[in-house]
Amino acid sequence: MASYDVIIIGSGPGGYVCAIRCAQLGLKTACVEGRDTLGGTCLNVGCIPSKALLHATEMLHEAEHNFAKMGLKGKSPSVDWPQMLSYKDDVIAQNTKGIEFLFKKNKVDWLKGWGSIPEAGKVKVGDEVHEAKHIVIASGSESAGIPNAEFEIDEKVVITSTGALELPKVPKSMIVVGGGVIGLEMGSVYARLGAEVTVIEYLDHITPGLDMEVTKTFSKLLSKQGLNIITGAGVTKVETKNNKATVSYTLRKDDSAQEQDADVVLVSTGRKPVTKGLGLEELGVAISKRGQVEIDKGYKSSVDGIYAIGDVVSGPMLAHKAEDEGMALAEILAGQAGHVNYGVIPAVIYTHPEVASVGQTEEMLKEEGRSYKTGKFSFMGNGRAKANFAADGFVKILADKDTDRILGAHIVGPMAGDLIHEICVAMEFGAAAEDLARTCHAHPTYSEAVREAALACGDGAIHS
Structure with missing residues (x-):
């Protein structure tokens, strides 16, 4: 029987990040994973492979619709679907093997198999039982299905x-x-x-x-x-x-x-938490009506020594939210003050154009009766976007009417998933829209649209 400071069940973004941070902070750490590869749903059958296919098909769209406009003449490419799937699989392999390398580098033990908790302080993997001072549930989520409908998933039709x-x-x-x-x-x-x-x-x-x-x-x-x-x-x-x-x-x-x-x-x-087979109900771990593990502010469940993060607890089911919780919990277990600012968790849709948001929406602000102002700028006024056939969409910043503090931002347009993070950093530091407006942005870049939206919260944007 092996003994650890921390055993994490699940190697998705929450689990593997928590494991690595625990090890970096001096805790003897193991991570339980039953797949043949690490990374959970995100790296194997979620975020990463879907982005590979999105990228490939975006390149196809560019070739079919925009190459000729730029003077790039020739036959449109044909789609080799098996090769596209092979490319996607290569991307998965690179990322999952990267996590395996990081485990070895940081001396995190991979306990291969599906885990359960027979009693507090113990994790069973296969026929082996391991002891741990702290057990972290990071088992992720699965497809929720169609409520009140007759259907059967066969993964073919x-x-x-x-x-x-x-x-x-x-x-x-x-x-x-x-x-x-x-x-x-x-x-x-x-x-x-x-x-x-x-x-x-x-x-x-x-x-x-x-x-x-x-x-x-x-x-x-x-x-x-x-x-x-x-x-x-x-x-x-x-x-x-x-x-x-x-x-x-x-x-x-x-x-x-x-x-x-x-x-x-x-x-x-949508998706639902995966907790079946872990033995939580037998242990008396409190589960909400939505199937989530109930936790306190320190991610501890109702049973001492058992914690939970990511998709199995409340909040948005986002990989980066799980990562932040994994790091925060690792720091708490190491005696530090881990913290997640849930008011600054960005969300991104990786279509074309991309959609990104952070903080409050106009609907939320109206509902709470908050006085606010809006700064909006269309990508039609952005030189780089027009040159790249990417002028659809806009940046919208919401700021407190009296203090000018940024309350939220919403972008639909090119590279929205990257642009949103400038605003995330600003919000983390309690910045005002004027702070963004007075920050020099390189020209020509998509990010100038963010500055223009911030200017629109004050005396007005320049290019609209």
Whole structure:
């Protein structure tokens, strides 16, 4: 029986980051993982492989639509789907092997197998039981399915995001159930590859939780790209026959029943925590109605010595949120003061254009009765964006009306996922919009649009 200071169950972004930070802070650390590779859902069947396919298909779009405009003449490239999947797999391998290298470098033991907690202070992996002063649950999440609907996932015709990353061929038609991040990203991939893509969303708009002005603009841009978006529609059944699927849904505005056929149906209606098989209920670990481990401010569960981070606890199911919690918890376990600022957790949708947000939306500010001002700048006024055929979208900054302190920011446009972090840093330091407006930005860059939006919170942007 091996003995550790910390054993982490799960090697996704929360788990592996927590493990590495624990080891760096002098704690004897092990990480339990049953997959053949480290990295969890994110690196194996989530964030990383999906971004590889998004990048490949964005390059295809550039070649098909913009190369000729720039004087780059020649035949449009053809799609070698098996080679594209091979490229995606190579990206996965590079990243997962990188985590394995970091474990060895930092002397983190990889306990290979699926873990459970037979009693406080002990973790069972296979037939072996290991002791630990602290046990961290970082077991992640899985597809939540379609609420109140008849369907069966086979990962061939009716698929989750996992199946979407390894289809044997590009389908002629695809229905995406759910207008959230995963569905829109993978729908964009297959639309650019030539599939007829329909998105069916239960709410009256896609991307729930985003600033509504961004949502409306984003929806129009996706529709221009060929995605057919149906909102206010509840899916009731998905039937498969002869390698085809029929989706039945009801339009909420008039309760009319509708049907649509497709080669593939992607179920992307959110995710739920993975806690089954860990033995938590037997130990008396408190679980919420949503299936999340209940924790205190120090990430400790209701049982001493057992902690939880990432997708198994409350908050947005984002890899970087899990990473921050992993680092904070490691510091707490090492006797330091770990902390996560949940008011500055950015969110990104990696479509084209990208969408990024941080902090509060206009809807949130109105609901709490906060006095605020808005600074907005269109990428149409940005020289770099126009030169790169990327002038769709805008930057919007929300600031307190009296103090000018930045309360939130929302971007739809080129490199939005990178641009948002300038604003994140500003918010972390309690900056005012004027602080951004007075900071020199290199020209020509997309980031100038951020400065212009900050200027618009004051006397006005220059280029609009």
